[in-house]
Amino acid sequence: MKTKRILSAVLALLMLVTMIGCSSNKATATESAAAAAPEASSAPAGADYSKQEYVYLATVSTVPYWVDTQKGLEAAAKYLGVKCTFLGPTDNDVTKQIQQLDELVAKGVSGVIVFGADSAIGEAINRAIDAGVPVICDNSDVASNRMMFTGFDGHAMGETGAAVMDKLLNGEGNVIIGGFPSESVLSREQGYKDYFAEKTKIKVLDTINDEADPSKAPEIYAQALAAHPDVNGIIGCDGDSGKAIAQALENAGLQGKVKVVSMDRNEDMLPYIESGTIDASICDKAYMCAFFGVNMLFWYNNNVINPIEGWKEKGISPMFNSVDSGVMVVTKDNVKDFYHKN
Amino acid sequence: MENKISFGAKLKKVMAVRELFMIILIIIAVLLLTIMSPNFLTRANLVSVLIGLVPNGIIAVGMVMCLLEGSFDLSVGGIMAFTGTLVGVLMLKGVAILPAVLITLAVGLLIGLVNGFFIAKVHVHPLIVTYGMQRITRSAATILTGGYSIYGFDAAFGVMGSKRIGPLPLMVWFMLALIIVFDVLFRKTKYYRQAYYLGSNPNAALLSGIKVDSYRIQTYAFSGLCATVAGVVLASRIMAGTPTAGDGLEMQVLAAGVIGGCSMNGGEGTIIGCFLGVIFLSLISNALTIMSVSQYWQGVVTGVILIAAVSIDMILKQRRAQAAVKK
Numbered sequence: 177m178k179t180k181r182i183l184s185a186v187l188a189l190l191m192l193v194t195m196i197g198c199s200s201n202k203a204t205a206t207e208s209a210a211a212a213a214p215e216a217s218s219a220p221a222g223a224d225y226s227k228q229e230y231v232y233l234a235t236v237s238t239v240p241y242w243v244d245t246q247k248g249l250e251a252a253a254k255y256l257g258v259k260c261t262f263l264g265p266t267d268n269d270v271t272k273q274i275q276q277l278d279e280l281v282a283k284g285v286s287g288v289i290v291f292g293a294d295s296a297i298g299e300a301i302n303r304a305i306d307a308g309v310p311v312i313c314d315n316s317d318v319a320s321n322r323m324m325f326t327g328f329d330g331h332a333m334g335e336t337g338a339a340v341m342d343k344l345l346n347g348e349g350n351v352i353i354g355g356f357p358s359e360s361v362l363s364r365e366q367g368y369k370d371y372f373a374e375k376t377k378i379k380v381l382d383t384i385n386d387e388a389d390p391s392k393a394p395e396i397y398a399q400a401l402a403a404h405p406d407v408n409g410i411i412g413c414d415g416d417s418g419k420a421i422a423q424a425l426e427n428a429g430l431q432g433k434v435k436v437v438s439m440d441r442n443e444d445m446l447p448y449i450e451s452g453t454i455d456a457s458i459c460d461k462a463y464m465c466a467f468f469g470v471n472m473l474f475w476y477n478n479n480v481i482n483p484i485e486g487w488k489e490k491g492i493s494p495m496f497n498s499v500d501s502g503v504m505v506v507t508k509d510n511v512k513d514f515y516h517k518n
Numbered sequence: 519m520e521n522k523i524s525f526g527a528k529l530k531k532v533m534a535v536r537e538l539f540m541i542i543l544i545i546i547a548v549l550l551l552t553i554m555s556p557n558f559l560t561r562a563n564l565v566s567v568l569i570g571l572v573p574n575g576i577i578a579v580g581m582v583m584c585l586l587e588g589s590f591d592l593s594v595g596g597i598m599a600f601t602g603t604l605v606g607v608l609m610l611k612g613v614a615i616l617p618a619v620l621i622t623l624a625v626g627l628l629i630g631l632v633n634g635f636f637i638a639k640v641h642v643h644p645l646i647v648t649y650g651m652q653r654i655t656r657s658a659a660t661i662l663t664g665g666y667s668i669y670g671f672d673a674a675f676g677v678m679g680s681k682r683i684g685p686l687p688l689m690v691w692f693m694l695a696l697i698i699v700f701d702v703l704f705r706k707t708k709y710y711r712q713a714y715y716l717g718s719n720p721n722a723a724l725l726s727g728i729k730v731d732s733y734r735i736q737t738y739a740f741s742g743l744c745a746t747v748a749g750v751v752l753a754s755r756i757m758a759g760t761p762t763a764g765d766g767l768e769m770q771v772l773a774a775g776v777i778g779g780c781s782m783n784g785g786e787g788t789i790i791g792c793f794l795g796v797i798f799l800s801l802i803s804n805a806l807t808i809m810s811v812s813q814y815w816q817g818v819v820t821g822v823i824l825i826a827a828v829s830i831d832m833i834l835k836q837r838r839a840q841a842a843v844k845k
Contacts, residue, residue, distance in 0.1 A: 229810075231810075237813045238813050238814060261810040262812075262813065263807060263810065263813065264813065266813065266816070266817070267762075267765045267766065268762045268765065269762050269763060269764065269765040269766070270667065270760050270762055270763070271573075271752060271756065271760060271762075271763045271764065272765075274756055275566075275569075275570040275803075276807050278566045278569065278570070279563065279566045279567070279570070279804055279807045279808060280807065280808075281562070281566075282557070282560060282562035282563040282565070282566045282808075283557040283563065283807075283808045284557065294667050294760060294762065295666070295667050295669060295758070296667035296669065296756055296758035296760040298669070298758075299756055299757050299758070300756070307562075357660050357665030357761070357762075358665070358762075359665070359666050359667065362664070362665050362666065
């Protein structure tokens with residue numbers, strides 16, 4: 177009896193400690209950005225902006241791809257003296273992302289950068305803006321009243337990768353494209369397909385869903401290889417594709433015989449570029465997009481920019497509508513520079 | 519001599535009611551969250567939480583019926599995603615709102631009937647049937663839209679999210695009405711109470727004249743229908759049909775049911791209890807967002823709280839049972 181009473185108390189205490197201990201910050205209330213904004217036309221040095229919170233709202237939020245985004249957020253937080261938070265559902269469910277956005281708006285954060293993986297979040301972005309929370313879309317744009325888009329055109333990214341594969345295969349051969357059914361990834365896949373169809377004799381044998389799951393993807397690609405022994409190239413369109421493709425090729429003894437163009441710069445994929453199993457990876461500029469986005473939101477909130485007197489009240493936005501980050505191509509020649517520990 | 523029941527004994531009897539334990543748990547959670555974050559107990563945040571739990575609350579009605587019979591339905595998330603996109607596709611093809619909704623409801627009901635048929639008549643285990651249906655409906659949602667979310671619906675379709683009655687949108691009132699009506703129906707009406715008899719003792723239920731196979735089929739049809747209603751309501755709220763909606767939702771609602779007093783063996787539980795479980799889980803999710811808990815810790819936090827909360831209740835239950843035996 178006494179044991180069970182003690183156990184109940186311990187369990188209750190454990191719940192409480194877990195809730196408190198895992199809170200990533202001990203900050204108090206986040207004041208509205210407008211209340212903290214100075215009237216000067218530039219953010220005064222030495223002012224306290226620590227109560228301004230800028231959130232990056234992702235999806236599939238625990239995959240390694242987000243390392244660069246979080247580093248960009250940390251750098252922005254340090255540079256500006258604000259709080260930056262990285263959040264988002266751990267899966268690809270945009271309805272959870274929408275719910276979190278609504279909750280962040282209710283919380284009164286200073287600004288949100290939304291990973292625009294799915295256009296269904298458009299209405300929620302509009303609700304946020306109507307509630308006075310500025311929103312930037314990053315990586316993929318969403319039809320909405322968002323303040324700005326930062327990132328790259330997915331279709332153009334696919335075309336860039338396709339041009340690399342075109343050169344590797346001398347314009348002809350059979351390829352498999354891998355990714356998962358998220359809008360942003362699908363647009364890249366389409367970019368590859370359109371380039372191949374219009375400019376090369378390369379044939380797309382199959383488009384497969386690797387589920388963006390590092391535990392399942394290697395077997396999925398291995399089965400695709402077995403189903404298509406005549407494949408000359410494999411393309412990976414999400415951040416987890418490259419390593420999975422490389423593992424499947426090495427297990428089948430096909431490294432170097434099948435060309436690979438992958439995506440992003442996940443740390444555990446880079447050794448395969450070094451070894452030559454992966455020929456190239458198309459990499460976005462996630463760090464810079466996050467860093468830049470927070471700075472833009474900060475400028476918006478804190479009267480740093482003042483091209484037209486009272487532009488906010490008058491609804492005349494001087495902010496850029498769209499910023500094309502471009503992409504980087506990682507190859508054996510420059511891969512050593514992309515390791516995060518360097 | 520009059521047998522007087524002490525206040526303490528009465529309190530213990532009341533406390534044995536699972537729903538009351540859930541209410542106390544929720545009150546404790548609210549108090550803790552209010553202390554830990556001044557952003558929690560604001561109207562905007564609470565309204566946001568309520569809106570967010572509507573799909574789970576609607577699906578809970580159907581899931582409880584399955585749980586009462588000692589079964590479960592893993593296809594609800596997939597049905598919700600598929601029907602949420604289906605209604606959108608129909609409207610974009612020119613079908614008027616009401617017929618599109620009615621057709622979608624009929625399709626969801628049919629999916630549930632298929633589940634029920636394979637479980638009751640072909641005797642395939644519910645795990646296999648409903649998991650298989652989950653895969654089918656998720657793929658079907660992706661096939662319907664090519665993987666993209668679809669939008670561009672008539673503004674009138676958004677009534678569930680846009681029309682407000684007091685501080686809450688229509689969808690919340692709709693869910694609350696469903697919860698209350700069906701909780702009463704399950705407690706009071708012969709038809710729905712059969713679910714308890716079936717779950718407690720299927721053989722006795724059969725001998726007492728309940729058409730067990732037919733009732734099971736109806737149960738899954740009802741669960742499919744609830745998931746479809748959730749899909750249509752969600753599509754109305756976000757004004758989009760999204761094939762990725764509700765990923766993992768079936769496990770959340772199952773967990774909510776068990777937390778709220780449903781037994782996986784059947785015969786126990788109420789809709790109100792499951793709904794309170796839905797509220798509790800939504801509060802945890804909300805807490806993680808407003809307290810900016812790292813993504814990497816969210817699974818740990820949620821899992822620890824879930825296990826601890828139910829363990830406390832089970833320990834207290836065992837103590838009461840032992841005390842009753844000693845008397």
